[in-house]
Amino acid sequence: NAGVTQTPKFRILKIGQSMTLQCTQDMNHNYMYWYRQDPGMGLKLIYYSVGAGITDKGEVPNGYNVSRSTTEDFPLRLELAAPSQTSVYFCASQASYEQYFGPGTRLTVT
């Protein structure tokens, strides 16, 4: 099992550009999550999904969108990048209680 994979690892965006952060898991988990982590801070939940076709907002959803067309994939879309979205983004999937995290995408918006 590859677990949770994320692409890209790094990205620099200009203000106003769009991009999609990819997340894939091969553990057949229904629950998936997107978090952002700012320097010296804990993880903040952006969006989550309890299964294909079902998504819901977390604590900090503004400026982001998600979709979940398959169990495996949970992409995060940034439509109009802003400097406040500079962060490290982690995707996670969940089995029963434990969440498994991907390696993260480091995004800089300038």
Add this chain to the structure above:
Amino acid sequence: GESVGLHLPTLSVQEGDNSIINCAYSNSASDYFIWYKQESGKGPQFIIDIRSNMDKRQGQRVTVLLNKTVKHLSLQIAATQPGDSAVYFCAARPGYSTLTFGKGTMLLVSP
């Protein structure tokens, strides 16, 4: 909702010492707690979890203690090694809600 805080942003220990990392939570309805370790440049990794019907749970070199009366959680690492150097997060979840993470404590282990 829930808020989770850690008492110390940084903890420095000598190799071989026991380390104790503390965490406080606010919501008495929280019934699941988990500790993660995050090494530099990597995603968080599961260490140990505990449910509210337990006071203590042990793993390999790690023990989690839960005090529901004062809403306090601690992670004890026995015989700390340089490889234990990382940021440690606790997280809490009330009922069927989502996890709320604390800010993390950086553990620095010197030889």
